[in-house]
Amino acid sequence: MNASFILINSAKDINEQDVLQQLGLHDLQYIGTTIGENAICPDDNTIFIGRYKGNWLICSEELPFTCLQKNVSPIEKVLASLFPDTEICALVLQSTINLWGYAVSKNHKKIRIRLGSSVHGTSLDDGNPLAEEIPLLSKSEIDTTGKRIYIFDEFPDEPLEEDQVGENFVFEVAKRYLGTPLDEAEDLLFETELRGYTYQRATKNKLLKNKLGRPLVYVLITIIIAYWLRYIKVV
Numbered sequence: 001m002n003a004s005f006i007l008i009n010s011a012k013d014i015n016e017q018d019v020l021q022q023l024g025l026h027d028l029q030y031i032g033t034t035i036g037e038n039a040i041c042p043d044d045n046t047i048f049i050g051r052y053k054g055n056w057l058i059c060s061e062e063l064p065f066t067c068l069q070k071n072v073s074p075i076e077k078v079l080a081s082l083f084p085d086t087e088i089c090a091l092v093l094q095s096t097i098n099l100w101g102y103a104v105s106k107n108h109k110k111i112r113i114r115l116g117s118s119v120h121g122t123s124l125d126d127g128n129p130l131a132e133e134i135p136l137l138s139k140s141e142i143d144t145t146g147k148r149i150y151i152f153d154e155f156p157d158e159p160l161e162e163d164q165v166g167e168n169f170v171f172e173v174a175k176r177y178l179g180t181p182l183d184e185a186e187d188l189l190f191e192t193e194l195r196g197y198t199y200q201r202a203t204k205n206k207l208l209k210n211k212l213g214r215p216l217v218y219v220l221i222t223i224i225i226a227y228w229l230r231y232i233k234v235v
Helices: 016-022 074-082 162-178 186-190 214-234
Strands: 003-008 025-035 046-052 055-060 087-094 099-106 109-117 121-126 140-142 148-150 193-201
Touching: 003 074, 003 162, 016 025, 016 046, 016 055, 016 074, 016 193, 025 046, 074 087, 074 099, 087 162, 099 162, 109 162, 121 162, 148 162
Parallel strands: none
Antiparallel strands: 003 055, 003 087, 025 193, 046 055, 046 193, 087 099, 099 109, 109 121, 140 148
16 A cells, blocks of 8 residues: 555644645645545645544645654644644555655654665654554564564564564554554545645745755655656556
């Protein structure tokens, strides 16, 4: 599964276009609705927004990646101001190269951040594990090379590296807000419709001009590789 979206654990009634403009997105052009399965992996310069089970969903190719850093990102700061006392969770998945990550913040403070891929391994892991992570982490151990591996009862002789389990972590962290793992949230994926917009970035949009730490640079390199792999498959 590929996904890139932000969950805001709030049912606050606020104009969705105002939210997007506060995030630095302008010249919004409404393009209609689509089901969650399509919305959570949008095209560039396209964003989908809606609500599900007391949460806001903002689906964007770009915004969630800016949250994958140890410090609270400008995007998270804006959302924390709009939705105080609320958990904000950015989730990303790119199955082509096992890219996975999630970042949870609240009231301008980072709670948990993890990021990894098959290209760079686990490049960022900070904060105490969430309750939803514990069952998976309990299946892990550190091998003789210092890497964390996972052993599942179904495949006791086939240890998995962390990038092979990253998708499972994202699914379970999503459960914290959706009530069910992301891959099992059929009513979200196939029945819930989100509204879509194309947009232009503000010329001087400081929200999307972060100082790139090494983990975020790794993410960008990974994205480039993913698109290259997608391209050669088409060709």
